[in-house]
Amino acid sequence: MGKYIGCDLGGTNIKGAIVDSEKGIVYGVRSIPTMAHKGHDAVIDRIAEFFKSMITDSGIDPTEILGAGIGLPGAIDSRTGVSVFMTNLPDHWVNVPVADMIKDKTGLPTFLLNDVNAITWGELKFGAARGCSSAVCFALGTGIGGGIVIDGNLVLGKTGVAGELGHQVVEPHGNRCNCGGRGCLETYASGPAIRSAAMKAVAHGGTTILGELCEYDLNKLEARTVAEAAQKGDQIAIDIYNQAGYYLGIAVSNMIMALEPERVIITGGVAAAGELLLTPIRQVVYERVHVTPLKGITILLGELGDNAGVMGNSMWAEKCLSAGK
Numbered sequence: 001m002g003k004y005i006g007c008d009l010g011g012t013n014i015k016g017a018i019v020d021s022e023k024g025i026v027y028g029v030r031s032i033p034t035m036a037h038k039g040h041d042a043v044i045d046r047i048a049e050f051f052k053s054m055i056t057d058s059g060i061d062p063t064e065i066l067g068a069g070i071g072l073p074g075a076i077d078s079r080t081g082v083s084v085f086m087t088n089l090p091d092h093w094v095n096v097p098v099a100d101m102i103k104d105k106t107g108l109p110t111f112l113l114n115d116v117n118a119i120t121w122g123e124l125k126f127g128a129a130r131g132c133s134s135a136v137c138f139a140l141g142t143g144i145g146g147g148i149v150i151d152g153n154l155v156l157g158k159t160g161v162a163g164e165l166g167h168q169v170v171e172p173h174g175n176r177c178n179c180g181g182r183g184c185l186e187t188y189a190s191g192p193a194i195r196s197a198a199m200k201a202v203a204h205g206g207t208t209i210l211g212e213l214c215e216y217d218l219n220k221l222e223a224r225t226v227a228e229a230a231q232k233g234d235q236i237a238i239d240i241y242n243q244a245g246y247y248l249g250i251a252v253s254n255m256i257m258a259l260e261p262e263r264v265i266i267t268g269g270v271a272a273a274g275e276l277l278l279t280p281i282r283q284v285v286y287e288r289v290h291v292t293p294l295k296g297i298t299i300l301l302g303e304l305g306d307n308a309g310v311m312g313n314s315m316w317a318e319k320c321l322s323a324g325k
């Protein structure tokens with residue numbers, strides 16, 4: 001128990017807050033630009049200064065802040081606190097000892113997680129899976145990330161990259177994926193996938209209000225525009241979400257049959273569509289899962305929204321410190 005800094009490193013912004021691990025209180029989330037183009041050394045300096053100013057401005061006695069957790073957008077080794085490869089950061093952060101560097105600059109014991117594992121851990125501690133010992137999380141955004149908790153522990157895998165749920169195959173001869181594979185969930189249910197299905201429908205002259213909603217500028221078309229159209233009863237938009245939900249349903253069924261989790265959490269920007277996705281997901285699960293008892297398994301939206309990562313990272317720092325790592 002105590003106070004920890006939780007921090008989310010994104011390609012555009014660095015977000016952070018001091019979190020009280022006992023009560024789940026988040027003290028004023030703030031963010032600064034990442035300036036990723038300046039390279040990892042400069043960004044790590046920025047994070048360290050960010051932490052120091054956060055502590056000073058909070059008025060909290062610095063000795064009460066026991067550690068820090070940082071979520072990174074890519075592959076990391078959370079046991080050693082080293083970033084392995086950040087696909088979306090310009091210099092990719094190959095084998096950078098981020099945790100040690102932050103500790104040297106701030107004095108705070110620092111621990112790393114992959115960003116979606118951090119969201120999963122946050123939802124487990126304070127959100128949609130609180131009180132549960134097992135959960136699976138799908139975070140739907142520009143890509144699709146995942147996180148798995150079994151027996152109260154995050155499943156990290158041998159090299160720390162377990163839980164890439166967006167790259168499970170849901171259509172054997174399906175779309176090509178950026179990962180090099182084919183038919184990955186990400187190519188059917190991510191923000192860009194929904195957007196491109198909508199663009200295709202408008203370009204083909206389908207009867208839809210999508211064109212009107214984006215003022216006939218396809219660059220303005222986003223997943224949330226499609227959700228808005230679907231909520232107004234637009235059949236093409238509803239079909240697009242039904243298809244995304246169908247493929248998510250297959251992926252969720254796979255996870256339920258493999259792991260029998262208490263909760264399946266759907267979160268991230270695209271999950272703002274709510275029932276438009278949950279209804280087809282649940283329908284596919286009921287149609288396809290026969291061996292695993294579904295009673296006691298709940299499929300629901302994340303509850304912490306944008307704070308999930310910050311909360312999860314701070315709670316991860318607490319867990320690592322209390323485990324004496």
Ligand SMILES: [Zn+2]
Binds near residue numbers: 166184
């Ligand atoms: Zn893929």
